[in-house]
Amino acid sequence: MQKTSKSNDQGSGSRGKGSGTKRSWTQKVLLCFEGGLLIVSLFLTGSIRAEAAADSNQSEIPKDLQVIFEKVGESFEICPELMESMAWRESRFEPTVKSGNCYGLMQVNIKVHKDRIEKYGYTSEDMLDPEPNIIVAADYLKELFDTYGDDDPLILLYYSGAKSQIAKYKEYGFINSYVKDVLTRAADYERKHGK
Numbered sequence: 001m002q003k004t005s006k007s008n009d010q011g012s013g014s015r016g017k018g019s020g021t022k023r024s025w026t027q028k029v030l031l032c033f034e035g036g037l038l039i040v041s042l043f044l045t046g047s048i049r050a051e052a053a054a055d056s057n058q059s060e061i062p063k064d065l066q067v068i069f070e071k072v073g074e075s076f077e078i079c080p081e082l083m084e085s086m087a088w089r090e091s092r093f094e095p096t097v098k099s100g101n102c103y104g105l106m107q108v109n110i111k112v113h114k115d116r117i118e119k120y121g122y123t124s125e126d127m128l129d130p131e132p133n134i135i136v137a138a139d140y141l142k143e144l145f146d147t148y149g150d151d152d153p154l155i156l157l158y159y160s161g162a163k164s165q166i167a168k169y170k171e172y173g174f175i176n177s178y179v180k181d182v183l184t185r186a187a188d189y190e191r192k193h194g195k
Contacts, residue, residue: 059088059185065105068131076138078145081189082152083138085182086159095130103127106137116140153179 061069061084069087073080083106090107091097097104101111103124110117110124116136117124126132144155156179157166168174175183 059092061088061189062093065093065130068134072131072134072138076142078138078141079186079190081186081193081195082182083134083141084189085186086137086156087134088185089178089182095133096128098128104133105130106133108133108136108140113140152183156182 065087066080066084069080069084072078073083087093087105090102091105093105095105097107099107101109103110104127108117108127110127113136114124116139117127117132120132120135120139122132122136127136141155141159144158148154148158153169153175154166157163157169157176160176160178162176162178165174165176
């Protein structure tokens with residue numbers, strides 16, 4: 001099996017732009033594991049997909065949120081299905097969820113992102129409103145994509161605060177359950193949306 005370059009093959013269209021054919025999330029996950037970890041890629045296409053299908057009824061995207069994700073995704077050039085999948089994992093689409101300093105759909109850390117929140121004229125409490133929360137999260141995701149390229153697993157590790165696992169990912173292609181779940185669910189959302 002030919003080894004692929006992460007910089008060339010991962011995420012050629014993850015933010016809705018780029019040259020070449022846009023890959024689905026499932027294909028990107030498989031590319032992460034080419035050249036040595038085929039067993040893991042088979043696991044991803046089987047078991048995790050089965051888990052995602054089992055709770056797909058519970059993970060339906062509310063229509064009002066889907067409209068916001070589409071609009072914000074287009075504005076920030078980020079795949080809306082990626083953000084929808086992250087919101088499901090972070091909050092189960094509950095906009096008023098608080099966990100410590102993390103607020104809302106995308107669990108925006110109000111301490112870490114205080115400047116980012118204020119940049120848009122929002123307050124911490126605005127992070128309990130879906131649209132401002134998604135905008136601030138998208139701004140952070142755009143910064144991560146601009147800094148690290150279209151390497152979706154790496155971006156998700158940074159977003160979720162799993163910085164200690166980045167070396168494992170870079171060296172061995174290891175991704176944690178958060179990344180697996182988000183990428184698998186994003187692929188499911190893309191299929192449901194006909195992409």
